[in-house]
Amino acid sequence: MFVINCPHCQEAREEEEFHYEGEAFIARPANPEAETDDAWGDYLFMKKNPKGWHWEMWNHATGCRKILVAKRNTANHAIAGSWTLSEARKVYDKEQYDAEQATK
């Protein structure tokens, strides 16, 4: 059990109030009709399953019923932060960019 900070209610709430909504920032194919069945199947079903930091969506189901994004460590349930979708996108993109630069 853990506590998630809801950016919409601006308050830390029990996990019981939330519903898990899966991995965040999976890009939907722009032209689904043109996708192969394999690519479409990958989009639907092939999710990351890391041991460690994971970007994921939660729904504050009993509260504001809005979607939020949390960066959670799947091994020890540490939460690095939680944001609205648009704010999280900026943090996520910067993290991806920094990781890319570091490997160059």
Place this chain on the structure above:
Amino acid sequence: MSNLELNLSQFSPVMQTPLQHFNLSAKQEKMTDAKGVWAHEMALLGYIHLRGNAQNKDFLTAVKKATGVDLPTAACSISVASAITMLNLSPDEWMLICPREQRAGLQKKLEAALTGIHSQVLDSSGGYTSVWLQGKQATDALQHCTVYNLHALTPNKVVGTTFGKASVIIYRLDNGFCLVLRRSFADYIWRYLARAAAPYGLGIAAL
């Protein structure tokens, strides 16, 4: 065919609260210190869901014009006026609670004031009921039912949280809690609450 016509002509619907079968009004008594928890149903109120953009000044002004009350825009806040209570449920969603007989008028005024502004006014009166809870051990009794820390629920604050396996909206005023619950869960929630309050003594408060 004539039978059907006959039946329809005799059809006279009666508005009942979802807690009707507990016959709470017959169990009412005067509040004393002998019981730790006092509850009563605030039956058959009017509930209006209002949605719109809180950053839009026109929207806020229009709502103020229609209701005479400032919309509570801060997270988890409420506005209380004599005949209307506004709950902030989410950044773009509010619940307006008023006496049932004022509901239609309030909805008309809101719809008129909000014409041309991106928003929604929805009558949800059939879907909800409210239970008022007070008494020196009301917090203890309610804490058995929900995961939210009720000591963090300060007066004039509203939260949506769990209640057993269901969910409720709870707001607090200076002297007690008000649970806003869905009609379909009313039976479950009342029984759960009555069981949780039993050790402290549950009384049905006379209005």
